[in-house]
Amino acid sequence: MVLDIKTFFNPKTIAVIGASDHEQKVGGILSKKILDSKAKLVPVNPNHEQIFDVKCYKNILDYPKDIDLAIIAVPSLFAVGAMNECAKKNVKNIIIISAGFSEIGNTKGEQEIVEIAKKNDMRFIGPNCFGICNPYKNLDTTFSATGVEKGNIAFISQSGALWSYISDFCADKKIGFSGFASLGNMGDLGFSDFIEYFSKDKNTKNIILYVEKLKDGKKFINACKKCKKPIYAIKAGSTDMGSKAAFSHTASLASDYEIYKGAFKQAGVILSDSLISVLEKITEKKLIMHKENSVKIGKKVFILTNAGGAGALLSDYLSKKGFEIVKQPLDILGTATGSDYFNALEKIKKEDSSDSILVILTPQSMSEIRKTAEAIVTFKDFTRKNIVALFLGAEAVGEARHIFEEGNVDYFNTLEEAREALSFE
Numbered sequence: 001m002v003l004d005i006k007t008f009f010n011p012k013t014i015a016v017i018g019a020s021d022h023e024q025k026v027g028g029i030l031s032k033k034i035l036d037s038k039a040k041l042v043p044v045n046p047n048h049e050q051i052f053d054v055k056c057y058k059n060i061l062d063y064p065k066d067i068d069l070a071i072i073a074v075p076s077l078f079a080v081g082a083m084n085e086c087a088k089k090n091v092k093n094i095i096i097i098s099a100g101f102s103e104i105g106n107t108k109g110e111q112e113i114v115e116i117a118k119k120n121d122m123r124f125i126g127p128n129c130f131g132i133c134n135p136y137k138n139l140d141t142t143f144s145a146t147g148v149e150k151g152n153i154a155f156i157s158q159s160g161a162l163w164s165y166i167s168d169f170c171a172d173k174k175i176g177f178s179g180f181a182s183l184g185n186m187g188d189l190g191f192s193d194f195i196e197y198f199s200k201d202k203n204t205k206n207i208i209l210y211v212e213k214l215k216d217g218k219k220f221i222n223a224c225k226k227c228k229k230p231i232y233a234i235k236a237g238s239t240d241m242g243s244k245a246a247f248s249h250t251a252s253l254a255s256d257y258e259i260y261k262g263a264f265k266q267a268g269v270i271l272s273d274s275l276i277s278v279l280e281k282i283t284e285k286k287l288i289m290h291k292e293n294s295v296k297i298g299k300k301v302f303i304l305t306n307a308g309g310a311g312a313l314l315s316d317y318l319s320k321k322g323f324e325i326v327k328q329p330l331d332i333l334g335t336a337t338g339s340d341y342f343n344a345l346e347k348i349k350k351e352d353s354s355d356s357i358l359v360i361l362t363p364q365s366m367s368e369i370r371k372t373a374e375a376i377v378t379f380k381d382f383t384r385k386n387i388v389a390l391f392l393g394a395e396a397v398g399e400a401r402h403i404f405e406e407g408n409v410d411y412f413n414t415l416e417e418a419r420e421a422l423s424f425e
């Protein structure tokens with residue numbers, strides 16, 4: 001199939017299949033962001049005449065002109081049909097936000113999408129992905145709460161929600177990006193494709209990867225070797241629990257970590273276990289101050305998160321410190337509300353045998369920062385378990401600070417701070 005990734009980052013016309021006029025729903029968030037970009041929005045939803053004062057089409061086939069990029073943001077049950085309609089419309093570039101495929105065992109549905117793409121010479125990102133960003137075009141097809149400045153760092157990640165954390169953190173630190181790509185389940189496009197793209201991008205000087213698995217190790221090594229720019233990798237799954245968390249997140253059954261270390265070394269990739277430390281190396285700045293006093297919690301830990309990648313990394317960090325991770329992180333997805341967090345906490349209290357609960361939140365557009373913080377404080381009063389909040393980011397999660405301080409809940413704003421400070425009694 002012909003590959004032109006430039007179109008993903010420089011589209012003139014973008015169709016959002018599953019568009020919405022509700023600003024807290026994925027289809028509404030994406031539509032609103034595209035309206036603010038230089039691209040033309042084509043909303044597609046059979047239940048609307050207009051979305052944000054833009055004519056809405058019942059079907060992508062009803063739009064009379066060409067479409068450069070289609071974003072599929074409908075339930076997985078309808079995603080295959082949407083993909084078929086894109087094929088009939090001759091749309092060659094697709095971002096599939098929809099989840100519910102191989103990451104939950106629906107390999108058949110994912111394979112159907114792959115076959116449609118191959119048959120019709122289409123390329124796609126996802127499914128179960130978070131979208132892409134090109135700050136130089138003011139293009140953001142993610143549902144992160146915070147945008148970023150223009151810069152020279154490209155971030156390619158299997159975890160989209162890590163972008164919510166890093167974009168908010170870096171906006172506060174005035175660190176800019178040349179682009180971001182979320183890969184999700186990598187049904188088609190993967191790390192090698194985007195490394196090749198950013199290696200030729202004039203705005204990119206450094207490339208950061210968050211890796212759960214590689215599809216084609218040989219292709220990856222070759223792409224990295226050809227790239228003349230520094231490539232840094234953070235690899236989830238350096239422990240058994242981190243590996244299990246990565247699998248539940250993007251169906252990425254991580255191979256032996258030592259094999260990956262060897263592959264990265266052969267490819268000339270600089271391996272790190274921390275996103276923040278990589279950013280510190282690139283910018284030559286001290287970005288976080290570690291808390292002097294340790295936070296002591298029970299040894300048996302349960303992790304609740306709206307970001308699978310963050311849950312996998314935290315599992316690695318704590319396992320190496322001797323903590324026992326109970327089961328694997330409970331990922332309630334990026335759409336989680338304050339009520340979703342509270343209900344999940346109630347379920348954990350009844351069903352698990354942990355001593356402590358670590359609650360991760362990455363700031364996405366639909367996140368309810370205050371309500372979630374209040375839910376954690378309320379829950380703390382009804383449980384004997386230690387509870388720690390990891391509200392990852394900077395300004396977007398700032399309003400939770402005084403709630404946690406008043407409620408006597410320990411909290412951290414980066415995974416790295418939590419790794420350094422947490423210890424068990």
